[in-house]
Amino acid sequence: MKKSKLLALVLAAATILSTSGCGFTGSTGSTAASKTAQTADAGTKSNDTITVYDTNEIRTMVQWAASDTNSFTIMNNVSEGFYRLNASHEPEPALAKDCKISDDKLTYTFTLRDGLKWSNGTALTAKDFAFSWLKQMSADATNNYGFIMTDYIVNGAEYQAGKAKAEDVGVKAVDDKTLEVKLKQPTPYFVRLTTLPMFFPLNEEFVKSKGDKYGLDAGSMIYCGPYVLTAYDPASGSTLKKNDSYWDAANVKVPNVKVRIIKEQSTALNAYKAGELSRVILSSSDVPAMKSNPEFSSTNEFRTTYLQYNLTDKTLSNKNIRMALGYAIDRKTLAEAILADGSAPATGLIPNYMYGNGKQTFREINGEIDSFNASKAKEYWEKGVKELGGTPTISLLTEDDSVTKTVATYLQSEFKKNLGIDVKIDSKTKKARNQLMDDNKFQMAITAWGADYDDAMTYMDLWTNGTPYRGSYKSGTYNGLIADAKKQTDDEKRLQDMLTAEKTLVADDAVVSPLYYRGSAYLTKSNVKNLVTHPFGAPIEFKYASLS
C-alpha cells in the first residue's frame, strides 16, 4: 500500500537525519551521541567543570566585531589585556608587568611579562598589541567601539577617518616587550580600559593567515588567556579548557568550563536543579522562595535604567511636568517588590559602587539626587498643567521585553496613583523603539545604559551631543563641565565637575529620571567558590574560581 511506502520513506529520512545531520553539540564528530551525553553528564557532576549559561547567542569571537557581553565574556577568559580585573573589580597587571605614566599623564609605557606565549607556541610581543589596537581604530572594526581608543589616543580619530597614517598614531611597539601609548588628554581610567576585550592583543601573522575564516571556530583562533576554546558554536555555546601556556596557569584551578545558551529562565532553573549548571540567575518570582537558600546571592551591575524625556516635545519641554513625573515614582517599591531580583532603586544616574575618588564611590559622594515625593509631584504637576493651559496626554515608549514592560506597567500605575493621569504605554521592538527615538518621535521612553568602563564619564559623555535619542538636551553649562573634566589634570577638580554635571542633568534640568540599577539574584552550587561576576564589561570571570 502506498501509505506504508510513504511511511517507510519518512522513517528512512528520519534515520538519516538522526544519524548524520542534526549536529548534536556534545559530539565532536560522528561518535555515538548517547556516549557523549554520558560524559557530559559526568563532567558537570564531577569536580572539574564549571557550567554557566548566557541568555543570548555568542555572536562572534572576532575581537574587532564583538560588541555584546556574551562574546566579551568568552574573550575575556580566553584572552587577556595588559591588565585584568581582580576579584574585587580593580585592575591588576596581567600580560603587562607594569605601566609607567609620565608626569603630564599623557604617555603610558606598558612593559610585558617575560616569556609570554600564544597557545600555538608563538611568542607574544608588544607588536601584537600595536596590531590589534590599530585594527580596532581602523575602518575594519565593525563593532562600533572605535571611540574607546580614538577618543584618547593621539591621531586615533584621524587614522579612523583615513586622514592619518599608522605610524602617526600614538601607539608604538618600542621593542618586543614595550608598548608606548600617547594620549590626547589625561585619562585617569586609561589603565582600566586596557582590561576590555577591545584592548586584547592579536597575532598579525596568524590573523592574516586565516583571512575571512579567522575566529569562525575554535581552531581558527589562538589564545593567551587563562583558558582556550575547544568548541564554539554561536547557538549552543562553547567549551573551554585550561590554557597550560598561560603565564599564571598555576593559579587557574578549574580545568574545564562550559558555557551554554539558555534563553528561557525556567529552563535554566530546571537545568540547575538537575545538576547541569553551576549557577542560575533567578527571576523575580523565584526570589522570595529562594532567599533563605544558602546557595543564594546577588550582585549589582553598572547599568542604569532611566526615563528619558524629550525636551522638544510640547508637554515635556515643561520642566515642572518633568519634575512631577520624576517625583511620582516610588523607586524602592519598583526595585524591591516588583523587580525583586537584586536590582537597587536609583538615587542618581551613576550606579552604586562606581569609582569615585578611591575612598568613596561616586554615588556616596553625590548622594541622593533623584527621589520619590508624592506631594511634591502633585505640586509640580499642578504648576505645570497651569503653565501648559490644560492637562496633557502622555505616552511612554518602551521596548517589548518582559522586564521593561513590567517597569512600564509599574510607572503607569504610579503616574495614575500619584498624579491621577492615564499614561499610554507604547511598546515596540528594540529596533523600532530606537528608530522612533532617533527620529524624535517620542515623548518619554524607558532606556538603559550599561557602563563600558568603571568611570562616571561613560555615562556623562552621552548627553553632550544633543541628539534626539538623548532628549535633544543642549546645555552650555553641562557641556562646559564635561569638557573641563576631560581636560582636567587635577583628579579632585575633575571629580567635582562630574558631580556637578550629574546634578545639573538629573536634579536641575530633569532631563532624565533614573529608575533602578540592574542586579541579578543567583543560586550557585555550594562546591563552586569565587566565581566572580564583574559589574560591567565581561561579567563572568573563571580565572579565580575553584571547585571543592
Next chain:
Amino acid sequence: MTKTEIPQELFVKAEVDKEAREHIARPNLTAFQDGWLRLKKNKAAVCSLFILIIVILLALFGPVFAKHTFFDTDYSQIYKSPSAAYPFGTDQFGRDQWARIWQGTRISLLIAFTAAFIDLFIGVTFGAVSALFGGKVDAVMQRIIEVLVGVPQLIIVILLMMVMPAGIWTIVLALSITGWVNMARLVRAQILKLKSQEFVLAARVLGTSNREIILKHLIPNTVGVIVINAMFDIPSAIFTEAFLSFIGIGLAEPNASLGVLINNGYHVLQNFPYLLIFPALVIILIMVCFSILGDGLRDALDPRMRQ
C-alpha cells in the same frame, strides 16, 4: 385462481387539487431553522451552548461583580493565592486576577470571533472559487496563497506596527493576513473531491449557476471540515494574539487577553501555578464547549444527515 372482475363503476376520477399535490408533509423550514431544530435535540450541544452563554455573560459582567478593577494595582497584595477577597489570586502588581481573567476573556473572544469570521468568509470563498473554476484561475489563486505564506509574517507585522495604532483592530488585521489560508486550502481540497461527483454534475446539467452550485451544493457538503477548522482557528487566534502582544503590536498594558495572561502565568508556573491554571481552565472550557457545539452544528447543518 379465479379472476375477479372489477366493475367499471367502481372507478371514480380522483379530484386532484393542485395545491395538495405539491404539499410537502414536512414543515417548510429554512436551512437555519432546520438546523436549530435538530441542534435542540442534541443535549450535549445545548448544554455547551448554555455554558458558553454563561462564560460570555461573565466576560461581560464578571468585572462588575469584582471588588477591584482589572487595572488597580496594590503593592501590598503581590502574588496572593486565591482567597475570598481575590477568588483567582493576584498577580505581580497585586491586581485582581478575577477581574483580569474576565476582562481578558472578553477581549480574546472578540478577537477570536472576528478573526475566525474573517477566516471563514475569505477562506471559504477563496477556496471554493479556486477549486470550482480550476485551471488557470486555480493556478493563479494557489500561487497567491504561496506568496502570502512565503513572505515572513513577522516582517509584515512589525511594519504594520509602525504604521497602525496599537489596538484590537490592528491585531485582527495582522491575524487575517494569512489566517484564512488553511481554510481556503481545505475547502479547495474538499470541493475538488466533490466537484466530480454525480450530484454536482447533475446540477450543472440542469443549468444551475456557479454561484448556486457553490452555495447550495458544495459548501453545505464541506460544512464538517469548515466547522472543525473554524474551531482550530479560535485558539490559534487567541495564542497568536498573545504572541503579537508580546512583540508590541496589539494590546498595551494594563489591558490583557487570555493569551497574554497564560503567557505571563507560564513564566511564574513553578511558584504561582494558579496564575496559569485559571486562565488555562477558562480557555479549555471555552474550547470544549465550542467543540461539542461545533460537532452538533455539523450534524445539524450537514444536508446528508437529514432524515
Next chain:
Amino acid sequence: MFRYICKRIVYLLITLLIILTTTFFLMKKLPGTPFDSERFSLLPPEQQTQMLEKYGLNDPVIVQYGKYILNVAKGDFGTSFFYSGQPVSGVILGRIGPSALIGLQAILIGLSIGLILGIIAAWRHNSGIDYFTMVIAVLGVSVPNFVAAALLQYFIGLKWGILPVAFWESWKCSILPSVALSFSVTAMIARFMRTEMLDVLEQDYIVTAKAKGLNQFKVLMRHAVRNSIIPVVTILGPIVVNLLTGSLAVENIYSIPGIGSLFVDSIKTNDYSTIMGITVFYSSFYIFVMLVVDVLYSVIDPRIRLASNGKGD
C-alpha cells in the same frame, strides 16, 4: 502527470522570485540598521556612512536588490550581520538539523496516534474512546505547546529524571520536544479524521461493502480511510512545513539551536542576509510541499484531476 509537475516547477520558480522580491523590499522598510542601534546612533555621521557603505547599504534599494539576486543566482547567500562574518548558508544549515529532527518525530507521533484515534473514534461513534479522542483533541489545541513543553520538562526531565531536562547533546534530548510539539498535530489529525470518517461511513458504498459481507477491518481500511484522508493530507502540508522549520517557543524551552529561533532573531536584529536566506529556504520548502500535496490528492482519489487533461491548463 509528468508535464503537470514540470509546469508546477516552473511556477515554483516564478512564485519564489515574487516572494523574494516582496520580502526584500518589505525587509528594507524595517526600522533601524543591522548594527547595534544604541552604539550606532552614537557614531558621528561620517562614521555611520562609512559603516553603511562597507556593507553596500547606502546604495538605492533597487541596486541592493539586483546585487542580491545576482549573488543568489550564483549560490552565494552572503554573510550574516548578527553572527558577524559567518556565511548565511552555513548558519542556516547548522540550525535546520535539530528543527527538522524534532519536527519529523513530532509529525510521526502525531500522525500515527492521530490517525488511529480518529479512525477508532469514528468507528465506535459515541463510545468511550470517541469521547476520549475529543478530549485529547480539545486539550491538544487549547493548551499551548509552550505550556505542554514546560510541564514535560518539569515532570519527566526534572522530577522523575527519565529524560534530559534540555539541551541538544544526544538523541534522547529530542524526545521531549518532539512529544511537546506532537500534541497539536495529534489533536488536529484525530479531529479531521474522525469527522471525515463519520461522513464517509454513512455513504452508500460503505453500506454496500458491509452488506457484501466484507471483513469489517477491510471495509474500514480500504474504503473508509482512503476516502477520508483528503482533509488530513491538506492540513498535513502546512503542519509539515511549520514543524520542520522550527518552533520558537519549544526550541527556547529546550535550548535547542533550531531554525525557529534563528528566524525570529534575524528579523528582530535586521540581519538582512539571514532573513533572506531563511525566506528562500522556507518558501521553497513550502511551495514544494504544496506541490506534493496536490499530487497526492490525485493519487489518493483518482477522481480528482488536477491538470484536467485535454482542456489545456
